[in-house]
Amino acid sequence: MKSFTEYLTFNLPARMAFLNITPQVEEIVRKSGVAEGLVLCNAMHITASVFINDDEPGLHADYKKWLEKLAPFDASPQTYAHNRTGEDNADAHMKRQVMGREVVVAITKGKLDFGPWEQIFYGEFDGRRPKRVLVKVIGE
Amino acid sequence: MKSFTEYLTFNLPARMAFLNITPQVEEIVRKSGVAEGLVLCNAMHITASVFINDDEPGLHADYKKWLEKLAPFDASPQTYAHNRTGEDNADAHMKRQVMGREVVVAITKGKLDFGPWEQIFYGEFDGRRPKRVLVKVIGE
């Protein structure tokens, strides 16, 4: 069994943003030399996500509106107990649970085994500082 | 390390529906010959899910009502920017994020290593056309 690990770093200027990281993950899979296996791709920070969906700006605008409705930003410690710690990002911990921490993708014949519209995104919910994504390939 | 890949195709007549696909996944695990390993089972389309829960029709009715409340269907491009593209399924992209894209299940002694009520479901949120699910087994 082969394994191969890389870390990607992102620093997004907005509080909430989505970035297509499929090209970086494809390159890591290529470098791993794995033809048949799995790739795990996860946010290493708890106010960020890695998820798979469509690369369509309208949809991303809809996601932002929807997540803000499900878990509104509110810096006050009255609304969120977490914000009594000096943080203001309790909402980001919730948004991340809706969108998920990680994806596991099949590698078949050396490529990400994807449907027609699947793309991997880094989802940021408390941006403006560097955060890491782990990519781990295992297989043969 | 062994690996084994199959694709299942589903064409559900309703916009939103859940289908128990555990028997198909069990059969693929059996065919793989893997005794100890993991099986990845994911929707290859971004308005569908694979998830694990209970095979109880009342619960499935509750899920539909609940998802419709969290992310209501609305074809208008005023409500969802994604629907300006000519699509009407922005809500389906949200429902899919709540229910998830994939499951990873342990294989122990040649079987899905499940608790008493765990069953694997294909979740459709924008049906009436064929869509695929990927099942990939790795192990020994």
Place this chain on the structure above:
Amino acid sequence: MKSFTEYLTFNLPARMAFLNITPQVEEIVRKSGVAEGLVLCNAMHITASVFINDDEPGLHADYKKWLEKLAPFDASPQTYAHNRTGEDNADAHMKRQVMGREVVVAITKGKLDFGPWEQIFYGEFDGRRPKRVLVKVIGE
């Protein structure tokens, strides 16, 4: 390829509660002897979660309030069809979908390859009875 499987049992006295199970998972990874690979950690019950987030009591209080708002407990069969079966836990099946069933974590140099604040939690949404979590390590 090595593989190693263990089952943890938890019996939490509250209906909804979160328990940090990182030390138990670390110990299983150590016992597995796997240096490079993946560990799957999943709830074996469908009203419970395994998820990764911050070990901060204020955040956990916020999660409980938020999940109760997204999917309120209501024992009546009028509100949830699932509760016509004699169960009262339809809400728990929904909360579990928001928080997720499982996590897959990279093992690098014999350790959980985690960001600074990542911790693994067992999430209980219908407690007061024993439930199991599966931990499966694969790798080399």
